[in-house]
Amino acid sequence: MGRLDEATFAAFHARTSRPLRAYVLRVVGNVSDADDIVQEAFLRMLRADVPADNEEHLRRYLYRVASNLIVDRWRRSRHEEGEEMMPEPASPRPRYEDDAAVAKIFAELKPRDRALLWLAYVEGESHEEIASSLGVGRRGVKVMLFRARRRLRDLLQARGLLVNS
């Protein structure tokens, strides 16, 4: 199995750093934390000496490390705050076109839900791929993803952005 050399890593970094940063930033919701996590994820991947023959395998490894770092950070901040963060009360009918309102609604979900929804809808990953990216079981992903979608649906419903037929 081939090892990653510097040139291959540079090309891999050019292809993956922006989408990875977008993913981490949307899940973490903070630029400085997101940049720290992205950097740490790349460093851990390099130190782990992952075989470089399969770029998809490398990418998945990188996302798994980043996802674990996100969860660690979330647990730490929750522990420091002493209690689970409660979502802010819903503001009345934010406009769908408003970036800040969209970001705010998404931020009200738990980090794990945000990660699941991002990987499923934005990255277009299958259940197997999400399971591999997050380091969880495939069956667990189905259930967790369903719950995440249901929670997002509830948030949209609460703001009148979804009308039941």
Added chain:
Amino acid sequence: MTEWFDLDQDEERAVAAFMTRVAELRIPDPGSRIPDPAELWCKATLLRRWEAERRAQRPLDIMQPIEIAGGLVAAGLLLYWSLPYLL
């Protein structure tokens, strides 16, 4: 994403549309603080080297107190056995 873990069609469409909007949100400052690949490569190489040094050093660190303890015990025994001749 089918089977019984599904929302109804309208809900699914709304969730998908919302996620499309989330994906379109502007990402602030693309340059930011992520070091370039050469810098990351360099850092990782240094960290790997330090880890290798620490691994190589570990048995020596473990053996050192054992050697000192062994030396003290040997010295003590030697003193004990030679005590009758010294007195």
